[in-house]
Amino acid sequence: MTTLSETAPRPAAWPAGLGRWPRLGLAFACGVALTLAQPPLSLWPLCFLAVPLLLMLTGSVTRPVQAGWTAWAAGTGFFATGLYWIAEAFLVDIARHGWMAPFAILGLAGGLALFWALPFWVAARLRLAGPWRLLAIAALWTLSEYARSHVLTGFPWALPGYAWVETPLAQTASLFGPHMLGFLGLAVSGAPLIALRGRGATRIAVPLAALALLAAGWAWGSARLAAPAPQRETPFVVRMVQPNAPQNEKWRGDLIPVFFERLRTLSNAPGPVTPGVVIWPETAVPWLLAEDPRARLAIASSAQGAPVIVGARKVDEGPRGRRIWSNSLFALDASGAILGSYDKHHLVPFGEYVPLNGLLAGLGLEGFVGGSFSPGPGPVVMSLPGVPDFLPLICYEAIFPHEMQADRRPEWIVQITNDAWFGSSAGPYQHFAQARMRAIEQGLPFARAANTGISAMIDPMGRIVAKRPLLEQGYVDTELPAPLGPTLYARAGDLPWVALVVFLGLTGIVLCRKFEQ
Incomplete structure (x- = not known):
């Protein structure tokens, strides 16, 4: 036999x-x-x-x-x-x-x-x-x-x-x-x-x-x-802020002002070079920034005149008066005005939305799907005055190698994330490793601002230029490396190799x- x-x-x-x-x-x-x-x-x-x-x-x-x-x-x-x-x-x-x-x-x-x-x-x-x-x-x-x-x-x-x-x-x-x-x-x-x-x-x-x-x-x-890592003709400094707010304390009413002031203090800390942009993590603040000009001004005033990229929730008016919530990234200028925003398009099942929520809502089970976010339209490249064009990613989106393409090629990738949910476990390290792989695949520098870490700048070959370790309060100031030309994978994607x-x-x-x- x-x-x-x-x-x-x-x-x-x-x-x-x-x-x-x-x-x-x-x-x-x-x-x-x-x-x-x-x-x-x-x-x-x-x-x-x-x-x-x-x-x-x-x-x-x-x-x-x-x-x-x-x-x-x-x-x-x-x-x-x-x-x-x-x-x-x-x-x-x-x-x-x-x-x-x-x-x-x-x-x-x-x-x-x-x-x-x-x-x-x-x-x-x-x-x-x-x-x-x-x-x-x-x-x-x-x-x-x-x-x-x-x-x-x-x-x-x-x-x-x-x-x-x-x-x-x-x-x-x-x-x-x-x-x-x-x-x-x-x-x-x-x-x-x-x-x-x-x-x-x-x-x-x-x-x-x-x-x-x-x-x-x-x-x-x-x-x-x-x-060596490719250098930009005109140096551009990025500051990534890591407040290290534990998830079980992050939204406590008595601690929200503490963490907010920590973010502002880290953003305003003196450095050898004034940053060209300051990046705060995912859901860095609990307020609806589109509806709160005072909060926007407080954020902007701490960034030494640089634009601020910050994660926060957003709510829009939907059909029949329904409120549509998004996990979003906002870009603010020095006056606190909103320069642009991006809504996370690839949401975490059961974490940010309930699968088949439309069907459940149609059956009258709105209470079961309450609190779900709605997905954004998809990958976009954001342009801000004085800032190289970038592809924004929010947390989970960085794990999808096939979703790094937008309408045009950016000069770098920006990920804001909150890995505080996973403490000091292997999860944040695995997430960070995937960010390094995205940089290699696309030939693009990758800037990562994480609530509790790991915040870092990664060069187009996946090498760590500078980082702030897990569960450590602080910031990372570093020059943005220049991008490489489009890699073979960036041009061809997965399908030829799957074939x-x-x-x-x-x-x-x-x-x-x-x-x-």
Whole structure:
């Protein structure tokens, strides 16, 4: 009887003899190891252990459903340990919401793990075996992760490619984005299994090809990182303000004035060069700035004459007198006048809106969907007097690599965010790592103002120019690097590379079929 192992026609080969629970436990451990490969630890060498072991575990069973459950266990381990920080949001008001935390984490992990189960189930259903199974599964896994980035508005957090963010390989994202990087990372990480269990020439040829690919990407990225950050002809200084207001204190009536004055004091602090723009975090103030000229003037007067970019809520009049709330970014001039605004367009499900809220409201359940924000029209490039044109992002929007395109190319990216919901957990570090990936992909400097951190300026190669660490009060003053020309990924997007992954996956399947003959 032929099994689905790498080359193994005999089910007695390890780990085919494992029972169900040891197999699922080992798969879960593979997922945990792949979490450790991600930021903030970035122990990327673990990929070369976890990916081959998962391939062995899923290839040692005889039924597709067993392969699917094994990969699901790995995905559950990965997402439960990689997204544990979501529980922090439920602990801000622990008396009301704390009981939801374990259900949210386990439910989310189990649901997202289906995107790992599917490719391995398909591979088992097709009875893929032999050394080319690695190519097919790497492609199927990548396509499933691409689907995770889009289905139900998408959640491309902790993509496989982010394991390489601290290595020169991350620079290849400027060529083909995070999904193709993830595909190559999975394929290269799985190559040791071919060396261990392959047969004939492939046992040497495939690992050597993977090593050559890894070395080429590493060398190209290293050469790119050796170049200095591009400088603007006319220096432009940016100040990013980090008030470090804990989420459970941020909206307390007695502390709102304290945090507001902290923001103003940090904005007005003397520095060697007067900033050209001052950036405050997401929802930095509780007032409706469009309706509060006194608050706008107080903000503007603290910025040494520079424009201020500040996060606040906005409300507009909708049909039938309905109030439409937006999570917004405002730009103020030195007099407090509003120069422009941007409304967040990609909202957090269940955090900023309830899915199907229109249907629920139509059924008379307005109370259930109350408090939801409405999405803005989409990405825009903002122009302010004396400030280089920028692409504004609010918090969650920075995790979507495919949503960085607007009507024209900006000179830099500005993200305002409030990661205070997630305390000192891995969440803010992971969010920051994704900002670095967006800079690499687009070839644009990236300025980030975060309530509790990490606030930073990132250059177009993803290098940190200056930063303020997590949970530290202060500001970051730094010159804005010049942008690079449009990268290949900025011009082409994901679709050509997804098509290439499809082609490589089909090639792997065909080669597996020939191997069986």
